[in-house]
Amino acid sequence: MEAVLGYAHGNDTGPVPGREDGLAILHEFTDKPGLRAHALAVESAMRAYARRFAEDEEAWGLVGLLHDFDYERWPSRVDHPWRGSEILEARGYPEWFRRAILSHADYTGVRRETKLELALFACDELCGFLTACALVTHGKSLREVTVKSVRKKMKSRSFAASVSRDDIVHGAEQLGIDLDEHIEFVRDAMQSVAPRLGLAGGRGG
Numbered sequence: 001m002e003a004v005l006g007y008a009h010g011n012d013t014g015p016v017p018g019r020e021d022g023l024a025i026l027h028e029f030t031d032k033p034g035l036r037a038h039a040l041a042v043e044s045a046m047r048a049y050a051r052r053f054a055e056d057e058e059a060w061g062l063v064g065l066l067h068d069f070d071y072e073r074w075p076s077r078v079d080h081p082w083r084g085s086e087i088l089e090a091r092g093y094p095e096w097f098r099r100a101i102l103s104h105a106d107y108t109g110v111r112r113e114t115k116l117e118l119a120l121f122a123c124d125e126l127c128g129f130l131t132a133c134a135l136v137t138h139g140k141s142l143r144e145v146t147v148k149s150v151r152k153k154m155k156s157r158s159f160a161a162s163v164s165r166d167d168i169v170h171g172a173e174q175l176g177i178d179l180d181e182h183i184e185f186v187r188d189a190m191q192s193v194a195p196r197l198g199l200a201g202g203r204g205g
């Protein structure tokens with residue numbers, strides 16, 4: 001049986017299904033290990049920020065887990081994340097949940113307003129960048145990634161060139177978290193699931 005979580009969000013208080021449901025959707029639509037790992041990474045960061053802000057950890061984690069689930073099948077701007085939003089609606093996910101996901105892409109025109117929406121945007125690109133940083137360490141390990149090394153790599157245009165530095169900087173700003181602190185916080189959150197991200201180094205340590 002799937003647990004149903006209550007979650008208040010302004011006037012829209014619709015419940016969301018539980019994590020098992022979200023994981024099943026992710027696996028149904030996403031095969032690529034890198035994209036699955038990205039979903040888990042953003043989930044871990046969103047859970048950590050939910051705890052920090054005393055928000056609903058399960059709901060925030062699920063938004064992180066599902067924010068890109070339609071991307072593998074429908075990567076174009078015409079479809080992503082709109083297709084995913086339609087699928088989530090059909091499967092009973094409430095409007096506030098889908099709105100948060102739509103707001104993570106600038107081109108949807110859905111403005112980021114809530115803490116949930118600001119956190120998702122702040123974590124998304126940074127998770128990708130931290131993954132790239134970990135993959136070039138000696139042991140392919142998040143443990144070897146320091147804030148200083150991340151800041152240095154952000155200045156190198158050729159490194160992980162597809163990741164928007166502006167999004168990382170503005171994301172932290174809009175969330176109201178100092179950038180160094182944000183980098184460290186998200187890295188630590190990802191570190192907690194590093195074996196599942198393939199970034200634990202060695203043999204799964």
Ligand SMILES: [Fe+2]
Nearest residue numbers: 038067068124
């Ligand atoms: Fe993403």
